[in-house]
Amino acid sequence: MPDTPANTDFDLSFLYEIADGSDEFIVESIDMFTVQTPQLMQEIGQGIDTQNWQVAGAAAHKLKPNMGFFGMLNLQGMMQEIEAMCKSGSPDQAVLSQKFADAKTIVDNNLVKLAEIKAEKQR
Numbered sequence: 001m002p003d004t005p006a007n008t009d010f011d012l013s014f015l016y017e018i019a020d021g022s023d024e025f026i027v028e029s030i031d032m033f034t035v036q037t038p039q040l041m042q043e044i045g046q047g048i049d050t051q052n053w054q055v056a057g058a059a060a061h062k063l064k065p066n067m068g069f070f071g072m073l074n075l076q077g078m079m080q081e082i083e084a085m086c087k088s089g090s091p092d093q094a095v096l097s098q099k100f101a102d103a104k105t106i107v108d109n110n111l112v113k114l115a116e117i118k119a120e121k122q123r
Helices: 013-019 022-049 053-069 074-089 092-121
Strands: none
Touching: 013 022, 022 053, 022 074, 053 074, 074 092
């Protein structure tokens, strides 16, 4: 398994274990993640921008299991915090926006690295 740089947050051990040697399964899983995650991150960002806490919280909730599947435990925790803040109904928007920006940076780095892993598996 490739080394994970410090600016990313994932451990693909679980994915590799359940893939049981199937590069096709790994590629399909990464594909699903790289399609769904940017959409859900966009929903969270728009929800925060428009103060639609229900939308932002629901999207964060949907992301949590995906992050766990890919061993993104720090991000999973961040999504839990974002979801909880949104469910409170009146979060500190500056704190929430910063937490989301931090999470987005890590997600974006993860997506780049996952694309590289996918390309390796497709060779």
